[in-house]
Amino acid sequence: MSAAAPATDATPRATQGTAWWLRRSTGTALCAIAALYTLAPLIWLLFGVTKTLPELYSSNGFSPSAGFHVFGNIADLFRQDDGVFARWILNTAVYAVGGAAVATLLSVAAGYAFDKFDFKGREKWYAVVIAGVLVPHTAIVVPLYLMAAQVRMTDTLWSVLIPVMVNPFGVYLARAYSSGAVPGELLEAARIDGAGELRTFFTVGLRLMGPGALTIFLFQFIAIWNNFFLPLVMLTDNDLFTIGQGLFTWNSAVGQNPDYTRLVVVGSAVATIPLILLFIPLQRRWRAGLAEGGIR
CATH class of the missing domain: 1.20.5 (Single alpha-helices involved in coiled-coils or other helix-helix interfaces)
Incomplete structure (x- = not known):
């Protein structure tokens, strides 16, 4: 047994x-x-960059071209229509960097204020801000266009840049991060030393919220870089187009110039490079900052 x-x-x-x-x-x-x-669409896109127009239609999408036409395709992309694609990249960078930077600062300041200051109606105002997260972005584009038209701001850089400077979800993230990363005792010590509220925020609060601010910046940068509907509604000037809007215009003109199909594939691949170059170097600090805020 x-x-x-x-x-x-x-x-x-x-x-x-x-x-x-x-x-x-x-x-x-x-x-x-x-x-x-x-990853499948990205892999298909990377293989598509190596091909000529006939190969895009005749060959397997997940196999590279035998001739490897990458550099020739990229050169044709930047030569097409007097090099307008480079202009679209610059426009998109201005919208993404400028909008994300301002949106990050406003979000961090608002989240810090909602977390550290006790004022009348704080939770109600915060609920209003959070309600903005629940509203689909496409639902407010037409009202934004009508307001911009009233002040004659459509078809300008500001018609795209100003709306993306507001990020309700960033305010939510900033408040959550501030509650764990910014100790109230440290703020009180700064105030006792004679620092005003603005100085306390920029010298103490903002520095401690740096990793959280980086997260907000990355989210907003990617959202603006990939934004399509807002520029489509606001802009008609070809020199102000974003990459997405410009490639959409080329794709719509394939009937007049079939080679636009090849250029759209190559342009889509080129448009992903800045996102990769931005995200990969900052990924370690971003993940470390999120873990640090969660532990605190």
Whole structure:
């Protein structure tokens, strides 16, 4: 009887080990499927950059061209229509960098104020701001256009730049990060030393909220860089177009110039490069900042 006991005890252990292996294998498989689903369009795009126009229609989308026409395709992209694509990149960079920088500063300041100051109606005003997160962006584009038209601001840089300077979700993130990363005792010490509220915010609060501000900036930068509907409604001047709007214009003119198809594929690939160059170097600080704020 005593010799049979270990086998009985080993059975639940084996069952638990099998269940653990199945759970881990299922999770790994689901992650692999999600990664493949996410990366498949990008892989197709990278292979498409290497091809000529006939190869885009005749060859397998997930195989590179034998001739590897990357540099020639990129050169044609920047030569097309007197080099207007470079202008579109500059416009998109201005909208994304300027809008994200201002939106980040406003979001951090607002989140800090909602967290550290006690004023009448604070939670009600905060609820109004959070309600802005629930409103679809496309639902407010037409009202924004009508307001911009009343002040004759449509078809200008400001018609796109001003709306993206407001980020309700950034305010939510900033308040959540401020509550964990900015101790009230440190602010009180700064005030005792004679620092005003603005100086306390910029010298103490903003520095401690740096990783959170970086997260807000990245989110807003990517959102503005990929923004399509707002510029489409606000702009008709080709020199003010964003990359997305410009590529959409080329794609709409494929009937007049079939080669636009190749240029749209190459332009879409080029448009992803700034996002990759921005995200990868800042990823470590971004993730470390989120973990630090969560621990505090």
